Amino acid sequence: MRIGLLDNGYGRFVGGCCYSRRNTHHLPTTRIVFSSVAIILLFYFLFLFHPNLVTLILFFYAASAQSIGVCYGQVANNLPPEPEVIKLYHSNRIGKMRIYNPNHSVLEALRLSNIELIVGVANEDLQSIANSATDWVQRNILPYAPDVKFKYIAVGNEIKPQNAESSYVLPAMQNIYNELVAANLQTQIKVSTAIDLSLLGSSYPPSSGLFSATAAPYISPIIGFLANTNAPLLANVYTYFGYLADPANIKLSYALFTEPGVVVRDGQFGYQNLFGAIVDTLYYAVEKAGGPNVEIVVSESGWPSEGGEAATVDNATTYLRNLIGNVKGGTPRKPGKAIETYLFAMFDENQKGPAETERHFGLFSPDQVLKYQISFD
DSSP: OOOOOTTSSGGGGOOOOOOOSTTGGGSOHHHHHHHHHHHHHHHHHHHHHOHHHHHHHHHHHHHTTOOEEEEOOOOOSSOOOHHHHHHHHHHTTOOEEEESSOOHHHHHHHTTOOOEEEEEEOGGGHHHHHHOOHHHHHHHTTTTTTTSEEEEEEEEESOOTTSTTHHHHHHHHHHHHHHHHHTTOTTTSEEEEEEOGGGEEEOSSGGGOEEOTTTHHHHHHHHHHHHHHTOOEEEEOOHHHHHHHOTTTSOHHHHTTOOSSOSEEETTEEESSHHHHHHHHHHHHHHHTTOTTOOEEEEEEOOOSSSSTTOOHHHHHHHHHHHHHHHTTBOSSSBTOOOOEEESOSBOOTTOOSSGGGGOOOSBOTTSOBOSSOOOO
8 A cells, every 4th residue: 555646636526125015914924933933042052052153154144245345464563363363354244355465374364264355466476477377376376265265366556557567467467367267266266456546647527537648558458358357456545645635625524425515526426525536537447448347346445543644543433434334335426336345454554654654554453452433344
C-alpha cells in the first residue's frame, strides 16, 4: 500500500425466496415443528460437547455471503503466531484474507479454515515467473490447494508503467494461469494483479474515467487477459489519500461517507461518497480499455488511526463502519451489487513506513485487541 493518488485529478471530486400465503393451509405443521425442535436440540448438544465445531459451522455459513475481507500484512516484529491470527479471523467472522506473498506458515495455518484467500506474488519475483511459473505454483499452490481456499492470485502489487517490473506482469500472469490450467484449477483460482489509482488519467466525473496515455499500453492487455479468463481487476482504493491530496476541494465528510446529500452529479447518478465515485470511475475506465464484463475487487481500503492529518481513531471508526455498510449496496452505477472489499490491514505494522500513518492502519493492535467498535458482517 502506497500513497499513489496525488496526481490523478481526484481533487475534482468535490464538484432470494418468495413466500406466499396461498397454500399455507396445506403445510404439514407438526412435521415442521418436529424438524425445528430436532435441529435446535442437535445444535444444543453440539454446543455442549463440540463448541468449536458449532463456531466453525456458523462461520462457514456467514463467510459464504460475506463481501468483506481483511489484508494480513506482516511487516512487523511483534505480531501473534499465524494459528492465533486464523483464530482471530474466525472469532470475528472474517471470511476473506489477503496476504502479500505465499508465506508457508500462513498457508499451513489456513488449511481447512474455509477462509477465502488472495495470495500475492511479490514484485521482486515477477521477472523469474515471467520466464516460468512452474516452480512457484508447485511450491506455493499445489501442496495447499486441496485444503486452502485460494480465490485469487495477485501477480504484483501497485506496479506502474514506468517500473522495471511492468514488462513482467502480464507474462507472469499468463504463466501462472497456464500452470493452473494444467492442474485443472483455473476455474477455482483466478489470476489478476493489484493496481493503484495513479494509473487513471481522467477521473471527473466518474463517467469520464479513463486510464492515462502512459498507463494504457500497460494495463489494456492485462484487462484483455482478465476478460478472457473471467477474472476481476484488483484495485487499492484509499479515500484518505484523496482527501490529503486536496482537502480544500474534497470534504472530509465526502471521504468518510458522512455527506448528507449528493456531492457529484454525473448524469442519472449521484455520488454522496468518494469511495463509490472511485469504484465507478474504475468501472468506466476498465470498460473503455476492453473489459466491459471485468469486475472490480477492492483489494485494499482503510484509514489510519494516528500519525498524520485526519488520522484519528474516530475518523478511522467512521470510515470503516460506513465502508462495511456501504459495500453491501454497491455503487450508484451498479446498485445492489456488493463490492468485494478487503480492509487494510489486520494489524498495526511497526516496520512499515516511511510515513508514520503507514504504521497505524491496523484494525487490531498486535495484542489482538480490536481498536474500533465495528462488526465485519
